[in-house]
Amino acid sequence: MRPSTVSRDHGGMNVIEVTDLKKRYGSHAAVDGVSFSVEEGEIFGILGPNGAGKTTTVESIAGIRTPDGGTIRVLGLDPQRDRDRLRAIVGVQLQESELPDRMTVAEAVELFASFYAEAADPTRLIDDLGLTEKRDTQYRRLSGGQKQRLSIALALVGQPKVAILDELSTGLDPQARRETWKLIESIRDRGVTVLLVTHLMEEAERLADRVAVIDGGRIVAIDTPAGIISRVSAEQKLRFRPSAPIEDRLLTDLPEVTSIKRAGPVLVVSGTGNLIGAVTSVLAQHQVVANDLRVEQTNLDDAYLTLTANTAKELS
Amino acid sequence: MNAIRALILSESRLLLRDPISWIAAVVLPAAILLIFGSIFAPHRPDPALGGLRWIDTFAPSLVVIATATLAIQTLPIRLATYREKGILRRLSTTPARPASLLVAQLVIYSATAILGLVLLVVAGKVAFDIPLPANPIGYVAAFGLGLAALLTIGLLVAAVAPSAGVATGIAVPLFFVVMLLGGVYLPRVLLPDVLLTIGEFSPPGVQGLQDAWLGAAPKLLPLGILAAITVVGGAISSRVFRWQ
Numbered sequence: 001m002r003p004s005t006v007s008r009d010h011g012g013m014n015v016i017e018v019t020d021l022k023k024r025y026g027s028h029a030a031v032d033g034v035s036f037s038v039e040e041g042e043i044f045g046i047l048g049p050n051g052a053g054k055t056t057t058v059e060s061i062a063g064i065r066t067p068d069g070g071t072i073r074v075l076g077l078d079p080q081r082d083r084d085r086l087r088a089i090v091g092v093q094l095q096e097s098e099l100p101d102r103m104t105v106a107e108a109v110e111l112f113a114s115f116y117a118e119a120a121d122p123t124r125l126i127d128d129l130g131l132t133e134k135r136d137t138q139y140r141r142l143s144g145g146q147k148q149r150l151s152i153a154l155a156l157v158g159q160p161k162v163a164i165l166d167e168l169s170t171g172l173d174p175q176a177r178r179e180t181w182k183l184i185e186s187i188r189d190r191g192v193t194v195l196l197v198t199h200l201m202e203e204a205e206r207l208a209d210r211v212a213v214i215d216g217g218r219i220v221a222i223d224t225p226a227g228i229i230s231r232v233s234a235e236q237k238l239r240f241r242p243s244a245p246i247e248d249r250l251l252t253d254l255p256e257v258t259s260i261k262r263a264g265p266v267l268v269v270s271g272t273g274n275l276i277g278a279v280t281s282v283l284a285q286h287q288v289v290a291n292d293l294r295v296e297q298t299n300l301d302d303a304y305l306t307l308t309a310n311t312a313k314e315l316s
Numbered sequence: 317m318n319a320i321r322a323l324i325l326s327e328s329r330l331l332l333r334d335p336i337s338w339i340a341a342v343v344l345p346a347a348i349l350l351i352f353g354s355i356f357a358p359h360r361p362d363p364a365l366g367g368l369r370w371i372d373t374f375a376p377s378l379v380v381i382a383t384a385t386l387a388i389q390t391l392p393i394r395l396a397t398y399r400e401k402g403i404l405r406r407l408s409t410t411p412a413r414p415a416s417l418l419v420a421q422l423v424i425y426s427a428t429a430i431l432g433l434v435l436l437v438v439a440g441k442v443a444f445d446i447p448l449p450a451n452p453i454g455y456v457a458a459f460g461l462g463l464a465a466l467l468t469i470g471l472l473v474a475a476v477a478p479s480a481g482v483a484t485g486i487a488v489p490l491f492f493v494v495m496l497l498g499g500v501y502l503p504r505v506l507l508p509d510v511l512l513t514i515g516e517f518s519p520p521g522v523q524g525l526q527d528a529w530l531g532a533a534p535k536l537l538p539l540g541i542l543a544a545i546t547v548v549g550g551a552i553s554s555r556v557f558r559w560q
Contacts, residue, residue: 062409064405064408064560084411087410088411090409091409092409094402094406094409097401097402097403097405097406098401098402099401099403100330100398100403102330102333103326103329103330107326110322111322111326112410114318114319114321114322114412115318115322115412116410116411154406158411
């Protein structure tokens with residue numbers, strides 16, 4: 001599948017432009033011709049399996065890896081040539097990056113604030129990230145979620161125009177993950193453009209305005225999460241236990257239904273369009289009740305697996 | 317500059333919260349002098365030492381504890397840990413270059429070593445009437461060059477060690493060698509000639525420290541070698557140092 005062209009329907013300016021990015025490690029092409037652009041104020045997700053080249057891509061954008069080919073522009077700056085200017089406007093949250101064990105939350109935020117000409121107010125930032133109670137707690141005594149929030153605080157303390165967040169919710173419990181997501185939305189609300197690397201579909205679906213799916217160092221799709229889902233399939237599935245026997249034909253005759261399957265007492269009806277309405281009205285006409293009715297729609301997870309499975313086949 | 321100042325402050329705080337390394341550097345040299353001096357009668361001049369007391373010749377060696385602890389152990393192990401934890405990499409995404417952290421550490425460890433030296437000199441003077449370094453300029457030169465050369469070796473260890481574990485594995489035996497050659501475990505008068513000669517030239521150049529303390533000018537060749545180690549080693553470590 002070819003990467004789609006970027007939609008420009010909200011007419012924003014491109015904050016990040018990556019063209020034909022390439023990076024090899026030995027004989028392995030980690031990134032093999034990746035191109036995309038990120039508009040101002042957008043949350044742009046980079047999605048892909050482990051080893052797909054996500055981290056290499058964003059670390060090249062952050063200027064801490066030197067690409068072998070292609071060009072990168074962040075607000076017009078070349079991450080290699082304009083390192084110093086780039087660092088002042090891009091906040092980065094890296095994977096597997098810790099702090100000294102005995103440094104407290106407030107000390108870390110104040111230290112990082114001192115690196116920037118126009119830093120955020122540390123006290124307020126700590127408060128915004130819900131870390132006020134932990135201000136004087138040393139890094140080694142923070143929970144995983146608190147460490148992650150501190151790491152995000154450090155990425156934001158320089159009041160960046162662009163925030164690069166790599167796998168920010170890995171290892172968090174669901175509660176902490178949801179809080180982190182709210183935080184990311186609030187970052188975007190401040191006008192910061194966010195580049196978000198993740199391998200969690202739920203995270204991309206919830207947060208990202210657009211998503212690039214990377215696999216084997218290449219982009220397999222760029223679209224909104226909904227667009228990516230619809231590319232793969234618009235199919236829905238209904239799963240229920242009919243209260244009385246019903247003939248297959250009554251359902252398969254419906255234009256919305258594409259197939260039905262029986263699994264013991266459970267009936268699985270696949271189809272498109274207003275599937276629920278069509279099926280339930282037929283059932284009602286025959287005085288059949290759909291017990292334990294569940295609707296399953298294709299989600300980003302399914303779409304993602306289909307997209308990345310395709311390339312896995314192409315490559316082998 | 318602002319970043320370096322903030323890093324010096326922050327790293328000093330972290331050093332203070334990790335008492336083992338600064339106690340070893342600041343307190344231990346003076347403490348050992350006081351303990352040994354009160355166990356072995358320090359007041360009898362020894363003709364074999366040119367009429368000096370043994371403690372007069374032992375004191376100059378003790379400053380090796382301070383410089384070796386900080387330069388050979390604390391510096392490389394801490395830097396390797398910072399690299400392993402991704403702290404250096406994290407710094408490299410901010411306008412503060414990770415080299416600022418290195419500068420901050422060198423400043424702090426030098427200051428701490430000087431503190432250990434001052435405490436040692438004062439303790440020697442007060443408890444055993446050991447004279448203050450009689451050739452202060454020579455002493456400052458010998459101490460400064462010796463410390464610089466040791467810090468350079470520590471940086472080289474930090475530069476090549478792929479992990480904090482390996483850094484520790486290199487630093488610990490190296491520390492013992494430096495301490496042995498410096499005459500900390502055994503007063504230098506008791507060391508075989510070959511070790512004595514090596515110790516004269518190897519960082520921190522303890523013979524020069526001893527000469528300058530006792531009033532002679534430190535020899536130029538050992539000082540030159542210390543300076544060469546600093547320059548060459550510094551150049552090598554700046555080339556091979558890995559930030560990630």
